Amino acid sequence: MAETKTAAYICKGCELGARLDTAALAKAATKSGKMNLVREHDFLCSAAGVAMIQNDIDNEGVTHAALCACSRRAKTDAFNFTSIAMSRGNLREGVIWIRPDTDAARETTQEMAEDYVRMACAEVKAMQVPQGNPNTGTVKTLLVVGGGMSGMTSALEAAKAGYKVVLVEKTGELGGWAAKLYRRVPTREPFKAPEDTGVADLVSRIEADANIKVYLNATVAKTDGAPGRFKVEIAVESGAVANEDIGAIIQATGFTLYDANKLPELGYGQSPNVVDQAGLEAMARQAAASGKPICRPSDGQPVNKVVFVQCAGQRDATAKHLQYCSGFCCNTSIKQAMYFKDNNPDIDTVVLFTDLRTPGNGEDFYRSAQNKGVIFSKGVVSSVSAAGNACSVKFKDLILNEEVDTQADLVVLATGMVPTSGPDLDQLAEANRVAEGGDEGAKQQVVELMSKSVLNLTYRQGPDVPQFKHGFNDSHFICFPYETRRTAMYTAGPVRRPMDIAQAQEDATGAAMKAIQAMENAGLGKAAHPRAGDLSFPTVRLEGCTQ
Template sequence: MADEKKIGAYMCKGCGLGERLDFDNMKMIAEREGKANLVKEHDFLCSAEGVKMIQDDIDNEGVTNVAICACSRRAKTEAFNFEGVAITRGNLREGVIWVRPDTDEARETTQEMAEDYVRMACFESKFTQVPKSSEQQGRIDNVLVVGGGVTGMTAAIEIAKAGYKASIVEKSGALGGHLADAWKDIPSRSPYADPVDTGVADMIAAIEADANITVHLNSTLTKTSGAPGRFAADISTESGSTTTENFGAIVQASGYKDYDANQLPELGYGKTPDVVTQAELEKLAVEANGGPIKRPSDGKEVTSVAFVQCAGQRSDKEGHLPYCSGTCCLTSIKQAMYFKDNNSDVDTTVIYTDLRTPGAPGEDFYRSGQQKGVVFTKGEVSEVAAGSDAHSVKFKDLILNEDTEMQADLVVLATGQVPNSGPDLEMQADDKADAEEAGEEYVQEIPVDSILNLDYRQGPDMPQLVHGFTDSHFICFPYETRRTGIYTAGPVRRPMDSLQAKEDGTGAAMKAIHALEDAAQGRAAHPRSGDLSFPSFRQEGCTQCKRCTVECPFGAINEDEEGYPQFNEARCRRCGTCMGACPVRVISFENYSVDTVGQQIKNVEMPDEFDEKPRILVLACENDAYPALDMAARNGNHYSEFSRVIPVRCLGSVNTIWITDALNSGYDGIVLMGCRKDDDYQCHFVRGSRLAGIRMSKIDDTLEQLNLEPDRVATYEIAITDVDRAPALINEMAETVEKVGMNPFKF
């Protein structure tokens, strides 16, 4: 294909471009320097007539690569959507005329800017191929649902409703999970006044009646391999038999386990049977079957009950959960109603520090509890002392600021949710490194069974973010994960109640179906949804350094026996982090490579050192920084005429060779714009900006070798809303360059 490449450059004179720029000169540049085989201009390129002009050239002239020099690549994507050709865009509108003033003094530099973008579009085009399918695709319309609790059951039902098949693998002997053991549930519909039926029986009946849902009870996954569209899972039963089935996508709804209340002896747990957890109270309520609830020690009908909120939670004590489980306040209100609805004379007291009632029922359910006479006391419980009859709950009243106590027949501890997420390899590795650094022997914590047993180089389970919950890109895309085609849902992702778990299961079902359909067509999943390109590498150049396999945020790359990377196209999200990692630059995409960007950098015209025209390279993340700059342009924010902006898929795809080359070829300043990193990351590719941060911290060595000032390279975290800040940072670099002087490496 490469030798048959025919580049067509198309320039638009609409939106004021025609009045501001000298198109004759730009056409000449595209022809002579950009080596475009065909150069045309149009007064209104995105009109039906303009689009037809391009389409005719593709059909009749055999144009394979289209370089459109008009507006930003984010604009008019529907109009400039041509099948079967490689498209590149020169950003003359948002990138040039909208960010520069329309004055006589600015005319010359504005024209230079536009000419550079024309060159860049032509050279990018020259090194871009039309993406072809990898022929790794498969389509299996069966989704594996791991876990048969509320989340898993909801996911399976929704998948079947959408016309696909679902298989539930449940570790225990029955469906229903925690909710099946509950007497009643928190209401999910107005008026949110009373506890309601759990609905578990109905869900189980619906699953049993559905021919598209298969249930494997007493089973676990012993091995999961493959990629979206072609997963293979070994489902092993307790008795030891194993069957292997193929799946298109996976929903992990492995849920939570209750926090171990035995770690709370100060709250009387284990000292008297009358101190119970919320889960144990549900059992008592089921036994009472609507009648008066009896306490475990002597079977006496309970006349007073104290609910201790945040038991072993929201505490930085050793062994306690540091986070809020978000459901226990509502559960305590619900359970207090069990008593009040049966006999309003039972004293029910909820001792809380902060009552948190998230979700739809929230305030209304709380208010209903108050109306029913549940007493809410803001206090911090220090001790529960078992008595011969009543037990004494000692607490500090936080409103009256005094230590006090109350007597209760029964004490209920609101313990939290602990995710069933399998072992956290990253954390283990970190702990091990810390221990080695401190010169101590690394002691592995209690081993945890893996849930998925993934046959991935990056470990058997989903990566975790904090407190053992699986990483889910919680700020921007909560349903996303770092293993393509495997979606976590329910309390394994964050603590939640059944209502939220149902929503989560539905969302994950939708994502799973989307993933398997995308995989079948060789298209990327979120966020480059629909992208057909995939990474490939030149084996003869590869040094088997494994940086790509280690750094891939999505576990898309395995290694073969010789240590060469094995790309799994369907797992890949096309961020290019592997490309940025590769020290020998052998990894590339058909439409995004070291060359497509490197050639743009090289082909910006570099004025002489004494021309007083510096050049600033801006590599902007296409997800946040580039749109922010586009919006800045639309708002009329101006920025330096010396800047040249190149969008990158992710800052993680920036190969340091681009920086070195740019400095060597005379750029005076370089600005890198990515997304927020670390725990509260906003990077669409989760770790891309973090990896870029690490790589760029080493760029100072390069600068030192070249004897250049470190101020010439700056990395920033830009959010899509930084419409004023992003141009200001470019201008700041222009000022810096003025201060430190021109780069001496201009040839």
Template sequence: MAAEKKLAGYICTGCGIGERLDAKQLQAVATREGKLPSVKQHAMLCGAEGVKLIQDDIDAGNATHIMIAACSRRSKVEAFSFPTVAMSRANLREGVIWSRPAGDEHQETTQEMADDYIRMAAAEIKFMTVPESSGEQELNKTLLVVGGGMTGLTAAVEAAKAGYPVHLVCDEPVLGGVWKDLYKRVPFRAAAFDVPNGNDVDLPQPEDPGLDDLIERVMANGRITVHLNAKITKTSGAPGRFSADLSMESGRTLTENFGAIVQATDYKPYDANQLPEFAYGTTPDVLTNFEFERLAKQANGAVIKRPSDGREVKAVAFIQCAGQRSSKAGHLPYCSGFCCTESIKQAMYFKAQNPGCDATILFDDLRTPGAAGEDFYRSGQQAMVTFTKGQASAVVADGGNLRVKFKDLILNEDTEMVCDLVVLATGQVPNTGPDPYAQLAVDEAPTEEEKAAARAALAVAPPSILNLDYRQGTDLPHLKHGFVDSHFICFPYETRRTGIYAAGPVRRPMDLKQAMDDAVGATMKAIQSLENAARGSAAHPRVGDLSYPRFRKEGCTQCKRCTVECPFGAINEDEQRYPQFNESRCRRCGTCMGACPVRVISFDNYSVDTVGQQLKAVDVPDEFSEKPRILCLACENDAYPALDMAAQSGEHITPFVRVIPVRCLGSVSLSWVTDALNSGYDGIVLMGCRRDDDYQCHFVRGSAMAAERLSKVGDTLTQLNLETERVAVHEVAITDLKRAPAILNEMAETITRIGMSPFKF
């Protein structure tokens, strides 16, 4: 038997709320229409006395479901933290008084806004329950780090320093990965000024990579277990309870349990055999930057000699962007971000080790990101490295020399230079497994021809690294260039598989320093994930949320939409083809809830009813009042914060809009749209995140899924003889402080132009 719900409301009159609004009227609305038995006011509800007022009622057993009418739910989160009760918040500060101009002429509509938000919050709380942890997992502090390069080694050391045991899996016989051939590295610091005279600048110089020291620290650390020549043959489970089968060189399989996983498999050097125009492969004196690093390491500070005949190099050319930033077939369309500084470093080897050597860097755009940056470029200049703005077109082997043909971009003329050695600045190719969406395409292709094409694409895909036992594929989803999907704006390190984090060049091109910093960030995220999993709490961005999807099996039609549309692989299917939710993998976005056509999926604190009852609680005036009602469903991660900050900046919105925050636009149920239209709303605005290749959706595909579902709403409106302009979907960024309120104001103008809804009661 469900415990009795004890409802209570608390209205803050601080921050100007009491001066702009009739608090007694708000209290009356909460009591009479919201049906809250107890409603109290306080002049500063977020202060110690106000918080105590609420906590005392909770402790006395007088409140299990509370409504707080004060500031935005994004404000005072720590003050209004009452984890033992269900809570809704009416946004009277940012949502009403700060977003509306003062003055008697605006008082009536401003008060009506506030009254509605009280009704909405009171309605919401009645359909919420207190989330509880599933209790299915214990704390597992062990991390699995995949990759034995500098990124993986750094991740292992940082985790061990934090007190977390690590299993480091490397598929090679030695540690170091692609970085092990480094002779020296680009410095990790900017220029330092000589303090005694205050004028001289100590420009950064190439430094020892520090790899041997890092390997020694890993091998000596009692918390780190290293597995060389090992592969992962199966990974199953979820955050807090991952299980991985490690296949050893001996043929033995070791099964270990982990709390979280960091994939740090770095990159593979670009295959320069795809650059025949530069004579690669036809002469040993044309090298890639990776191959040259081995050559410099072999010289170990002595004179660098040509591979072909052992002659001392007197002139060398470095060709930047070799096979990069190009749309040609087989080339990399992106910049690898580390090549320019690597070439400067390598040119400095020659200037230091080969007296009188001419070192020329041919570049179109020279980019020097990182700590050393511009200062390191100046180091190259001081070392007398020649920087020529030119675009190389060919390398020709001519007897004992190499002729580099290029276009001088300053003089705008074709020319050439003669040298002994050419170094191609080739890029980074992510070391990832097959894209799981390519795997799904085989099963879900509608025709046999499309299935065959999908199989052909999969046949040339790289071997699996994690071998995930997920319905959605064996590895981490990719971005368009093959890098692991870990969005640089919204969630660095976080992949589409909860509890599995990407670090280093596997998620984007980067230099050594960036990769090591990346390892630290990913490791801290992984630790946070396993700790949250032990509490049954969600991962970013809803950290602390204990809710997870529940569904009524008897109402399920086995349509598989929730399974397919979940961005995070959190839903499998049982033997009877019913959805099988994995709460630890779930990010609590609600995309499954929005996908469900029969509305059987819900969360304890977020459901079709919690939102549906809010929009129904709004007082919708009749068609003669000239007061339209506009419903805005706003993403809580971008659009809702944008509206809050717009109000803080003094931007005003129409008094006729009622804003309901949603976890993600992907969670929007089409029933909310139809219910709003049937309830007499004149317009509906849905604000989600950007959804293209540069998406900003915190839940990856939620905004795109919503746009796809809502694409046919226009047909429904036409069938109902309603104008299609009444429902609008917009992409809104958190920085759209002026645009977000303008969208709502434009909808109000549209309603004025096309007229009130004929569906008003």
């Protein structure tokens, strides 16, 4: 084992020299800290200061250094000495910045600084020289699970940055929810009319990209390993299994619409003239393909009046249905009202809402709909019932404060997003616990929950990334977007929180950048967060926190 040689460096910059007796600090490092070598410097993080330390490492054999200057979070790029053990004595932020600059306080400030120097010396003597991390994983291929707009965007962004991508989609085609749309909410100036979905363009770019390998009709059967060295088994349609070496994972498995059959009071399932937003998109696509206007499903006659019921089974304070706002469905109803108005301005289109949520440029889209004659009425719908080929919609008008009954040829329910996030791990753990006692019902529940698994991780903590609020996969909606509570696994798009297509694509780009960071850091034996660069932390499995 190499001989240990300790050194302490006292910085005089940033007013440390003016506020403190640095010669006394050097003495404390020598006498109490028992450092073999002690130096003062006017500006330790300058090129000259860094060169002085490097020279001591190269020519004086220094193996342990206590840098008594500023916070360990500051100047990490300058003090990047990876071959030695290093501690930081925080004399700047920890002492002179928090102590009064008065004659009365000078003595105690000096005593405090000397204590900080002693602590830095004691700390570095207890440290070991970093040995490097034997657990590095060097695979730089990204796995993207889900081939919708989020998944395709993540794949393209990572490929654009030069990384190989394996894209797994469980259905037979790429595009997800967006591929089922007739048009999307506008993303470009002047934000006044529905736009092409852009799915075909993304699919053709994916198909033309040599960095992206696509598995259709495929699922992830097993995920084993750690960041930079995952072993993934992909079950393909033929029943065979493909093996892929993977560096990081993005789960972009999207959402399904809330089951409108749970809303019989709103007429769904009782009349073909009551549809959800997905149903209307299918009708619009069919109508466009046949060159005819959208017709009433019950008898194929023209639609003269459409009512859109917002927040159907959403923002439900009783917790019987979804308790949250899905964020996308106000703009979707506005877009769908335009399908009718753009085709025939005489068709009555009424949007019944309690709050209309059209953030950002959605306001321009909303105004455009008003200019086209779409009626927005503030009201709470209590029931929808079928009467022949028409529907009767009862609602409380919140402006007039009176009950109103209106007739419509077609009613569209704005139901919300339910994330495709795999099984709830807490529920699965409980079912497993009961099943171990031999309970047949619990065993069946385990089978059902496992059938929803997306990643099929072999981790002790469970087969998928944990869910946060309302079943969405995330660590924290605001502070740690894309991150899950599993290292090198990220979520993008509506599987992590409700969002529209534009937000999902931005999200997917961010997740791709995070995944690239994780793969690169895994190759260096570092975690993506938060301890990368912290040489005082033990090196054991820095690149992964779980397995």
